Every structure is written in C-alpha cells, then in structure tokens.
Amino acid sequence: MKLMTKQHLEYVNTKQIKKMLDKRRAKMTLSLKVCAHCSFCAESCFLFNSNNKDPRYMPSFKVINSIGRLYKKRGKVKRSTLEEIGKRVWEDCALCTRCYCPFGIDLPDMLAFARSICRSQGVFPEYEK
Amino acid sequence: MNYFSIDTLYHLARGPMVWISFLVLILGIAYNTVRFIFITKKKDGLTLNPLPISPSTESDRFPGKGVQRLLNLLKQTILSVNPGTIVVSLIFHFVLFITPVFLLAHNILIDEAIGFSVFSFSENISNVFTIIFLLCIFFFLIRRILLPRVRAISSFNDYFILFITAAPFITGLLAYYQIFNYKIVIILHMISGALMISIAPFSKISHMIFFFFGRFVLTNEYTIGKGSRTWNR
Numbered sequence: 001m002k003l004m005t006k007q008h009l010e011y012v013n014t015k016q017i018k019k020m021l022d023k024r025r026a027k028m029t030l031s032l033k034v035c036a037h038c039s040f041c042a043e044s045c046f047l048f049n050s051n052n053k054d055p056r057y058m059p060s061f062k063v064i065n066s067i068g069r070l071y072k073k074r075g076k077v078k079r080s081t082l083e084e085i086g087k088r089v090w091e092d093c094a095l096c097t098r099c100y101c102p103f104g105i106d107l108p109d110m111l112a113f114a115r116s117i118c119r120s121q122g123v124f125p126e127y128e129k
Numbered sequence: 130m131n132y133f134s135i136d137t138l139y140h141l142a143r144g145p146m147v148w149i150s151f152l153v154l155i156l157g158i159a160y161n162t163v164r165f166i167f168i169t170k171k172k173d174g175l176t177l178n179p180l181p182i183s184p185s186t187e188s189d190r191f192p193g194k195g196v197q198r199l200l201n202l203l204k205q206t207i208l209s210v211n212p213g214t215i216v217v218s219l220i221f222h223f224v225l226f227i228t229p230v231f232l233l234a235h236n237i238l239i240d241e242a243i244g245f246s247v248f249s250f251s252e253n254i255s256n257v258f259t260i261i262f263l264l265c266i267f268f269f270l271i272r273r274i275l276l277p278r279v280r281a282i283s284s285f286n287d288y289f290i291l292f293i294t295a296a297p298f299i300t301g302l303l304a305y306y307q308i309f310n311y312k313i314v315i316i317l318h319m320i321s322g323a324l325m326i327s328i329a330p331f332s333k334i335s336h337m338i339f340f341f342f343g344r345f346v347l348t349n350e351y352t353i354g355k356g357s358r359t360w361n362r
Contacts, residue, residue: 026168027360033332034339037287039278043210055281064282100351102207103336104343106360 012082012121018075020117025071028113031105032068035060041107044100047092057092059099059107066114079123086123089114135312142319143238150323157330158338165342169358172348214272221265228258228298229322234305256305259298266295290333296321 021028041059042048048057055061066085070077077085089111099107118124193201208215229235232255236246250258270291273279300318303309329335348356 026164030164030168030339034336034343036333036336037279037282037284039276039282040207040211040214042278053278055278058278058282060282097350100207102344103340104347104349104351106349109360 012077012079014076016120017070017077017117020120021071021075024113027106028067028110029071031110032064032071034103035064035101035105036103037064038102041099041101044098046096046098047094056088059093059101059111062088062093063107063110063114067110067117070114070117079121082118082121082123085114086118086125089118090125135316139312139316142316142323146319146323150326153327154329157327157335161330161335161338165339165346168361169347170361172357172359217265217268221262221269224258224262224265225294228255228262231255252305256302259302262298263295263302266291266298286333293321293325293328294334297325 037060039055039058039060042053042055045057045059048054048059051057066089069081069085073081093111095108095111095115097108101107115124203209227250231248231250233249233252236249240246270288273283273287273291297318300314300321304311304315304318308314325334329337344351344353346356346358348359
C-alpha cells in the first residue's frame with residue numbers, strides 16, 4: 001500500500017497535531033495508562049490470527065505504537081514517523097472494530113484517532129484520496 | 130536522638146508511612162472515579178449494545194440451564210482462548226487480596242492501632258498463599274520474557290510493576306522466616322508495601338478500578354450487563 005504525502009512533504013504541523021491530541025487527551029491517556037499489556041486482545045484480531053500470530057498485528061501493539069507514540073512524543077514527530085504510524089494503522093489494521101479488551105478499552109477508537117491525525121498531515125493511503 | 134537510625138526508620142515506616150500510603154490510595158481512587166465520570170456521560174435512550182454478550186440479554190446464545198448455561202457462557206469468554214493464563218490470573222488476584230487482608234501479623238497491628246481487626250488465617254495458610262502468589266508472579270514474568278506477543282508490548286514499567294507487586298510478599302516471607310537481618314527486611318517490606326499501595330491509582334495497577342468501569346459501567350460490545358455510561362468523545 002502506497003501512502004500519499006503532500007508535496008511539501010517534510011513539513012509536519014506539530015502544533016496542529018498537539019491540538020488534536022489535547023482535545024482527546026483525557027480518554028486516550030487514560031486508556032493508554034490502564035492498558036495492562038496483557039496481550040489478551042491478540043486473538044480477537046483476524047489479522048493477527050491469519051498472519052502467523054505476528055505480534056505486529058496485535059491491537060495493543062498497534063495502539064501503543066501509533067497513538068501511544070504520538071502522545072509520548074507530544075505530537076512532535078517527523079514525517080517519517082507519521083508514515084510509519086500510517087502504515088501501522090492502515091496496513092496492519094482493517095478497523096473492523098472486533099478488538100476485545102478485558103478492561104473495556106476502546107481500541108478501535110484509538111486507532112481511528114491515529115488515522116485522523118495522519119490524515120490531517122496528508123499521510124493516508126491512495127484509496128482514501 | 131539519631132534521626133537516621135534504623136529504629137527511627139522502622140517507626141516511620143510502621144506508622145505515618147502506612148497511613149499516608151492508604152490516604153494516597155483512597156484519594157487516587159476518588160480522583161480516578163471523578164475523572165471517569167467527567168470523561169463519560171449517561172447513556173441516552175438511543176445507545177444500543179451492537180453485539181450484546183451479556184448473559185442478561187437473550188438466552189439463545191447460551192443454551193441450557195444452570196451449570197450447563199454457565200459453561201456455555203464461559204466458553205464464549207477469554208477463558209476459552211487463554212485458559213491457562215486466565216486461571217493463573219484469577220488465582221493471582223484472589224491471593225493478592227486475601228493474603229494481606231487476613232494475615233495474622235497485619236491484623237495484630239491493626240488491632241493495636243484502631244482496636245478492631247478482621248478474621249485471620251493461620252500463619253501456615255498465609256505462607257502457602259504467599260508462595261502461590263510468588264509462583265503466579267513468576268509465571269507472569271516468564272510469560273512476559275518468553276512469549277513474543279507479550280514481549281513486543283513490554284517496557285521497563287511492566288517489569289517494575291511486577292517487581293513492586295512481588296516485593297512486599299517476598300520481603301514478608303523473608304521476615305516471617307527471619308532470613309537476613311529482620312529489622313532491615315521488615316522495613317523493606319513496609320516500604321515496598323506502601324510504595325505499591327501509593328502508586329496503584331497512578332500506574333497500570335489502576336486497572337483494578339477501571340476493569341469495573343470498563344466492563345460493567347461503559348456500554349460497548351463486551352459490557353457485562355447493560356452498561357449505563359458512554360464516552361463523552
């Protein structure tokens with residue numbers, strides 16, 4: 001899957017990203033904190049099950065390494081990081097919302113939010129053009 | 130008076146530190162509860178569970194009666210996917226709570242402090258529970274190190290929380306059998322216990338509160354019951 005990027009591709013509006021992150025900080029940071037890193041969400045993802053149980057496809061892995069990474073860096077990310085995150089939330093996730101969490105963490109919402117942040121910086125797959 | 134003596138540290142650890150740690154725990158739980166209420170809202174009449182899994186809804190998905198129905202329900206939970214880990218986890222959490230609460234030594238101290246205490250297990254039973262707990266912690270540690278799926282999402286914080294949860298039980302057992310210098314071990318026991326209690330609401334141990342919020346109160350596909358709140362957005 002090829003990710004589109006804007007022509008002025010080195011530029012990342014970190015202020016805009018931070019604003020978006022701050023708007024939903026309460027729920028997102030709480031969910032990231034409550035995550036026990038138990039990996040019980042793994043089997044609920046059909047991509048995990050059909051890709052030889054590759055940990056990359058675990059919902060928790062995807063969340064921690066997308067929206068978790070954005071919050072950790074407080075939105076100050078390079079374009080290459082955004083593209084990595086973009087690949088994770090589009091290539092490794094179908095957003096089928098089947099993800100299960102024993103603590104009721106809203107994993108699909110977190111992944112969808114990561115997508116919207118990527119989209120805001122012009123990082124999104126060709127089919128979403 | 131030597132302010133840095135072991136005895137001073139012992140009295141500090143046994144006295145004010147215990148109360149402060151419990152105060153921090155209670156305030157932390159209150160803070161998390163209020164925070165949860167503020168970032169959620171009451172479910173309106175239009176909110177539906179898309180795929181209700183709760184046993185309080187239709188019984189077609191859980192055929193049978195009594196024990197058979199319960200078994201059919203359990204088959205559709207995480208227990209059927211990871212039976213070993215879930216059983217260890219259940220034992221772990223059960224022992225984690227009952228061991229310190231019904232420990233004779235703790236209840237003697239509580240009785241001295243407030244004139245009241247609860248029932249206590251015999252010391253042998255408490256020791257057995259402690260060993261079971263440490264075996265569970267060892268299982269979780271090995272799982273976290275060896276299983277690729279768990280290792281992939283593990284960080285220093287995960288290992289630290291495991292250590293800080295095990296420390297009071299290890300030091301408690303060492304103190305009971307008077308291995309090493311008793312005074313130092315018991316001080317370490319009190320400090321590690323207080324630390325664990327204090328950081329509980331502010332670390333991933335807060336899942337002890339949010340498990341109930343997330344699975345019983347929030348409305349989603351995996352709500353147990355009907356749920357009464359949804360996210361604010």
